[in-house]
Amino acid sequence: MGIRWIAALVAFIVVILIGIVSIGNFDTGIDPDNFFDTEGANSFALIGAIALVVGFVVYAGVEYAQTGGLGSIARQFDTRTIVLMPIAVAINIILGATVANALKIPIYLDSIGTILVGVLAGPVAGALTGFLSNILWTYVIPPPFQNGPAAAFAVVAVIIGVLAGLAGRAGWMRPRPNRSIGQLGIGAVITVGVIVAMSWLAYLGWTSPAFGGEVNFDVAGSDAIFNVLGWLVLVLVAGTIIGLLALLFVRRDLTAAYVVVAGLGTGIIAALISAPISANVFSGVTGGGTDFLVAALRQAGADIGAATLGQGLISDPIDKITTFFVVYLILAGMAARTKARFPQGDRLLEEGGAADLEEGEWRGASA
Amino acid sequence: MTLTLAGVGYRYAGASRPSLLDVDLELPDGAVVGLVGPSEAGKTTVCLVASGLAPRTVSGQIRGRVLLDGEDVDAWPMHRLSARIGIGFENPSTQLSQVAGTVFEEVAFGPMNLGAARDEVVERTWEALTNMRIDDLAERDPGRLSGGQQQLVAMAGLLAMRPAHLVLDEPTAQLDPAGTRLVGEAIARLAAGGASILVAEQKTDLLAEVADRVVVIADGRILFSGPADETLADPRLVEAGVAEPAPVRLRRAAEAAGLDPARLEVPLDA
Amino acid sequence: MAGRVRLTDPQPARGLPDFLGRPGPTPVHRLNPLTKATLATVTAVAAVALGGLVGPILLVAVAVLVPAALARVLGRLLRLALLLALPIAISAFLVNLFFFPGAERVLLRIGPITATAEGLEFALQILVRILAISGAVTLFYLTTRPADLVVDLERRGISPRAAFVANASVQTVPAMVDRAAQITAAQRARGLDTEGSLWRRIRGIIPIVGPVILGSIAEVEERTMALEARGFTRPGRRTLLWAPADAGLERLARWAMVAALLALIVARVAGIWT
Numbered sequence: 001m002g003i004r005w006i007a008a009l010v011a012f013i014v015v016i017l018i019g020i021v022s023i024g025n026f027d028t029g030i031d032p033d034n035f036f037d038t039e040g041a042n043s044f045a046l047i048g049a050i051a052l053v054v055g056f057v058v059y060a061g062v063e064y065a066q067t068g069g070l071g072s073i074a075r076q077f078d079t080r081t082i083v084l085m086p087i088a089v090a091i092n093i094i095l096g097a098t099v100a101n102a103l104k105i106p107i108y109l110d111s112i113g114t115i116l117v118g119v120l121a122g123p124v125a126g127a128l129t130g131f132l133s134n135i136l137w138t139y140v141i142p143p144p145f146q147n148g149p150a151a152a153f154a155v156v157a158v159i160i161g162v163l164a165g166l167a168g169r170a171g172w173m174r175p176r177p178n179r180s181i182g183q184l185g186i187g188a189v190i191t192v193g194v195i196v197a198m199s200w201l202a203y204l205g206w207t208s209p210a211f212g213g214e215v216n217f218d219v220a221g222s223d224a225i226f227n228v229l230g231w232l233v234l235v236l237v238a239g240t241i242i243g244l245l246a247l248l249f250v251r252r253d254l255t256a257a258y259v260v261v262a263g264l265g266t267g268i269i270a271a272l273i274s275a276p277i278s279a280n281v282f283s284g285v286t287g288g289g290t291d292f293l294v295a296a297l298r299q300a301g302a303d304i305g306a307a308t309l310g311q312g313l314i315s316d317p318i319d320k321i322t323t324f325f326v327v328y329l330i331l332a333g334m335a336a337r338t339k340a341r342f343p344q345g346d347r348l349l350e351e352g353g354a355a356d357l358e359e360g361e362w363r364g365a366s367a
Numbered sequence: 368m369t370l371t372l373a374g375v376g377y378r379y380a381g382a383s384r385p386s387l388l389d390v391d392l393e394l395p396d397g398a399v400v401g402l403v404g405p406s407e408a409g410k411t412t413v414c415l416v417a418s419g420l421a422p423r424t425v426s427g428q429i430r431g432r433v434l435l436d437g438e439d440v441d442a443w444p445m446h447r448l449s450a451r452i453g454i455g456f457e458n459p460s461t462q463l464s465q466v467a468g469t470v471f472e473e474v475a476f477g478p479m480n481l482g483a484a485r486d487e488v489v490e491r492t493w494e495a496l497t498n499m500r501i502d503d504l505a506e507r508d509p510g511r512l513s514g515g516q517q518q519l520v521a522m523a524g525l526l527a528m529r530p531a532h533l534v535l536d537e538p539t540a541q542l543d544p545a546g547t548r549l550v551g552e553a554i555a556r557l558a559a560g561g562a563s564i565l566v567a568e569q570k571t572d573l574l575a576e577v578a579d580r581v582v583v584i585a586d587g588r589i590l591f592s593g594p595a596d597e598t599l600a601d602p603r604l605v606e607a608g609v610a611e612p613a614p615v616r617l618r619r620a621a622e623a624a625g626l627d628p629a630r631l632e633v634p635l636d637a
Numbered sequence: 638m639a640g641r642v643r644l645t646d647p648q649p650a651r652g653l654p655d656f657l658g659r660p661g662p663t664p665v666h667r668l669n670p671l672t673k674a675t676l677a678t679v680t681a682v683a684a685v686a687l688g689g690l691v692g693p694i695l696l697v698a699v700a701v702l703v704p705a706a707l708a709r710v711l712g713r714l715l716r717l718a719l720l721l722a723l724p725i726a727i728s729a730f731l732v733n734l735f736f737f738p739g740a741e742r743v744l745l746r747i748g749p750i751t752a753t754a755e756g757l758e759f760a761l762q763i764l765v766r767i768l769a770i771s772g773a774v775t776l777f778y779l780t781t782r783p784a785d786l787v788v789d790l791e792r793r794g795i796s797p798r799a800a801f802v803a804n805a806s807v808q809t810v811p812a813m814v815d816r817a818a819q820i821t822a823a824q825r826a827r828g829l830d831t832e833g834s835l836w837r838r839i840r841g842i843i844p845i846v847g848p849v850i851l852g853s854i855a856e857v858e859e860r861t862m863a864l865e866a867r868g869f870t871r872p873g874r875r876t877l878l879w880a881p882a883d884a885g886l887e888r889l890a891r892w893a894m895v896a897a898l899l900a901l902i903v904a905r906v907a908g909i910w911t
């Protein structure tokens with residue numbers, strides 16, 4: 001079964017290489033009359049998307065050749081997942097809209113639902129949740145929640161869903177309480193190290209020199225619901241840092257380190273793919289708090305491509321670490337029985353056995 | 368078409384002990400069977416097993432057999448069973464599909480899923496709406512109805528699939544008195560028309576009205592069962608933790624006070 | 638069928654109710670939803686691909702304003718599209734005006750930051766592009782019911798489960814917002830402080846998050862059972878009550894739009910058009 005993944009990965013890399021070779025270098029100089037820069041990083045997003053589709057097709061093709069069906073994909077879409085997806089989409093849109101419209105801080109918080117579905121159900125389910133969230137967000141959701149640029153970033157949401165699904169499948173989100181000091185020590189180094197680095201970058205971002213270094217806590221917008229939800233977001237970010245440290249040192253749960261690594265990795269990849277889209281379609285500005293950051297970087301002399309990439313590499317990891325942490329909390333709040341019924345649910349439970357059953361002809365699934 | 372549970376035991380996935388042990392239950396054509404018991408007795412589990420949701424949707428392990436007219440349905444997929452046995456739940460709003468803008472589309476949801484021809488879907492939908500007396504609600508948004516109305520819509524949605532049996536798990540538990548009356552009357556109408564219904568209820572008054580037989584369950588086992596009026600008047604009922612119907616309570620109070628219940632001008636059999 | 642729950646009351650035959658699939662008020666509304674979706678997407682992408690000022694402005698006039706006028710939604714469209722574009726527009730304008738690197742012709746100097754002519758040109762181009770995208774998307778939103786598009790896609794072959802997710806998502810967003818608002822109001826009545834000190838606000842948020850998110854997730858089990866009890870797991874297509882009409886002419890138009898867009902992109906990438 002690993003053959004499918006290897007084949008898909010090979011196809012993915014091959015397409016990317018072909019794309020890079022045929023397009024040229026990645027100089028992101030912007031010509032005012034022609035900002036559809038054919039030699040620029042904008043092509044990378046296109047190449048990435050094509051490579052993803054090709055990889056997926058190869059995966060499906062190999063599975064079909066092996067088994068005559070597409071079971072591993074279809075299995076991710078049982079009724080329970082289908083019921084969860086609209087809820088996940090709604091969470092994405094509502095929280096994301098709140099951050100973009102009401103709170104001018106450089107994070108997004110529009111992927112909690114995507115990552116939740118990815119972890120519980122699988123990569124393809126997560127990918128589709130992300131895709132649908134972004135498309136609906138632009139075309140179908142009414143104001144005040146509507147978000148114009150979202151659809152352009154649908155491919156980013158797809159990738160986030162895939163990465164979350166893979167993290168879930170690898171068992172990264174499984175609780176690991178009461179670990180030994182040695183293991184916790186390594187985990188602590190990773191976690192604290194990443195948190196410190198991210199916090200410092202966040203501080204840089206929030207006190208962007210171009211706007212006088214004021215940290216803005218006022219939540220804009222007259223809608224009371226935005227006010228409330230806006231504060232929720234601030235609480236989430238602050239709570240994440242405290243919570244991760246608490247997990248690690250109080251509950252001695254090693255998964256805190258996994259959460260941080262998953263968030264960091266997903267954040268970096270998301271930044272790499274969304275930067276070219278943001279730079280070339282929207283000149284780096286999408287109406288949220290991240291715009292200040294882009295402005296600051298441009299003031300410092302960076303061109304649009306570098307500025308959006310810089311902004312992304314600051315905002316995305318923070319955003320994704322927070323998101324993975326929130327998803328971990330949500331999972332902790334769900335009963336084991338409930339989680340177990342999802343396609344990847346068994347990878348989210350603590351290691352341990354089910355109770356013994358008396359003899360007799362019991363039929364069916366035991367856990 | 369009789370629905371039979373024979374020696375059924377059930378353990379939910381991940382649970383430490385079984386929720387049902389050795390349950391025998393029969394729901395013949397045209398009969399209304401009431402299922403009573405205290406909370407956590409296993410009433411819901413019986414309903415889930417009878418409808419097939421356990422162990423298919425709600426994972427777990429089953430022992431014993433579930434039979435439709437003598438045929439073991441163990442290998443039947445859920446959608447095939449859903450066309451024979453309809454199950455309603457206590458929460459009216461979570462039964463809504465959330466994809467229907469009108470009550471008509473909501474009720475049509477089941478037959479549409481079953482792939483019936485379009486004209487037949489339309490006909491069945493109108494039939495179900497009329498029988499639940501909600502055809503005037505056909506254009507309304509189901510999300511904006513009262514709890515009782517939503518419960519009627521849910522039942523109409525089940526009837527539109529033309530099941531052989533209906534299983535209702537505490538249909539009035541989350542309704543206000545008006546809703547309870549609405550749903551109670553609907554169930555009574557169905558019963559009078561010869562429907563075959565298994566109703567799990569804590570409100571024994573409703574069962575006193577419509578049930579032919581009553582089964583008492585506690586701790587996952589059947590305690591006793593019998594014809595409705597006998598079983599509901601049985602003193603063991605209260606011991607098992609179930610509130611007896613009002614007329615029975617009245618009669619007992621009268622006897623305890625030394626009055627002759629036969630001389631009270633109150634109908635004691637609802 | 639023997640053993641069916643027998644229902645009383647025979648009744649006269651009634652057809653599909655007329656409130657289903659009601660056609661829209663104008664010819665634009667009555668266009669097939671896929672056509673309108675194609676128009677919106679092609680317009681948005683073309684606005685990016687065209688570049689410059691004249692191209693996108695013409696595009697907006699032809700592909701957004703004219704159909705909006707025909708659909709009698711021009712006023713609403715302008716209001717909503719501007720509302721949608723406003724946050725981005727302001728940011729984009731300011732950022733590009735003041736922070737355009739490598740610019741020579743200075744227009745204005747405010748302390749450490751300068752507005753430049755090149756920046757102004759670029760900012761205007763971005764502005765027009767953003768307005769084009771907002772307009773295209775808003776036009777679609779104003780003339781199409783999402784459920785109609787989903788039904789049309791399902792008729793064309795997407796899986797009923799995908800259609801379910803799309804439809805349910807559209808209904809769940811307002812439902813969840815309502816729920817959050819209700820819970821906020823209830824908690825306020827119980828003394829929840831949403832103003833006041835930072836700490837008090839933080840303490841007040843928690844009783845809202847729990848019910849909304851965890852409550853929705855807790856409902857998943859019940860909803861799953863209810864759906865499966867109504868035949869949801871049956872494989873294959875399901876019956877559709879109605880579907881939007883489609884005309885050969887519209888199909889042609891859709892293909893033409895996509896072809897034109899592809900030609901434009903190729904021309905751009907190959908450097909033919911600037």
